Amino acid sequence: SSDVCSSDRFPVTIGFYSFACAECVRRFRVKKINQLVRLCEDYQKWSVVTIIYYDDMASSLFRLNIQKLKDRLRKQLNRSGVADVVIGCFEADYHPEYKAWMPHFHLLVKSDVADSFEWKCFRKSHSKQQKNEKRKIKRKRSVLFQIVQDPSKQIAYVYRGIVTGK
Numbered sequence: 001s002s003d004v005c006s007s008d009r010f011p012v013t014i015g016f017y018s019f020a021c022a023e024c025v026r027r028f029r030v031k032k033i034n035q036l037v038r039l040c041e042d043y044q045k046w047s048v049v050t051i052i053y054y055d056d057m058a059s060s061l062f063r064l065n066i067q068k069l070k071d072r073l074r075k076q077l078n079r080s081g082v083a084d085v086v087i088g089c090f091e092a093d094y095h096p097e098y099k100a101w102m103p104h105f106h107l108l109v110k111s112d113v114a115d116s117f118e119w120k121c122f123r124k125s126h127s128k129q130q131k132n133e134k135r136k137i138k139r140k141r142s143v144l145f146q147i148v149q150d151p152s153k154q155i156a157y158v159y160r161g162i163v164t165g166k
Contacts (some may be wrong), residue, residue: 021084033159036087036108037151047114048158049107054130057100066090070124073105077113080122085110089158098137101106114145 013141040046051073058064077086088107095102113119123143132140148154 006039012156016028022155031073031157033155036155036159040108040148040151040155041162045110046151047109047111048146048148048154049084049109050144050146051102051107051126052102052104052130052142054142056103056161057095059100061101064092066102069103069105076122076126080094080125081118083118108148108158119145137156
C-alpha cells in the first residue's frame with residue numbers, strides 16, 4: 001500500500017508513517033492537508049488566525065517552552081470565550097534584526113467573524129500581554145485574522161512546518 005513506509009531503515013512511529021523518513025513525512029503532510037481542505041470546503045466559514053508571542057521571543061530555540069506557549073494560548077482562548085473549532089501548528093521564525101526567535105501559532109478556525117465579541121476579547125487580552133522589555137519591536141499586529149479564500153494554499157501554508165528537514 002502507498003500508506004506504508006517502504007524503507008526498512010526507519011521504524012514506523014505513527015500509523016503507517018515514520019517521521020525519520022522524508023517520503024513518509026511528505027505523504028503524511030499531504031494527507032493531513034487534503035483532509036483539512038475537504039473539511040473547510042464543506043463548511044465554507046473558516047479563517048486562518050496567526051497569533052504572535054512577542055513577549056516570549058528567545059535568542060535560542062532551546063529557550064522556547066512550546067508546551068507552556070500551547071497552554072497559554074489554550075487558556076487565553078478559553079478565557080475569551082472562543083468556542084470555535086481550532087486546529088493549528090506552532091512555528092518560530094528567526095528575526096536577525098532582533099537576534100531572536102519569534103514564536104507564533106497558525107490556527108485554522110471555524111469562524112468567519114473576526115470582530116465577534118469573543119475574538120475582540122482575545123485580541124484585547126493578548127495585546128496587553130505583548131510587552132517585550134528586552135527588544136524594541138516594530139510590531140504591526142500580534143493577532144492576524146484572514147478569511148479562508150483558497151483552502152489548499154492557506155492550509156498548506158499553515159502546515160508547512162511539517163517538513164523533511166532538508
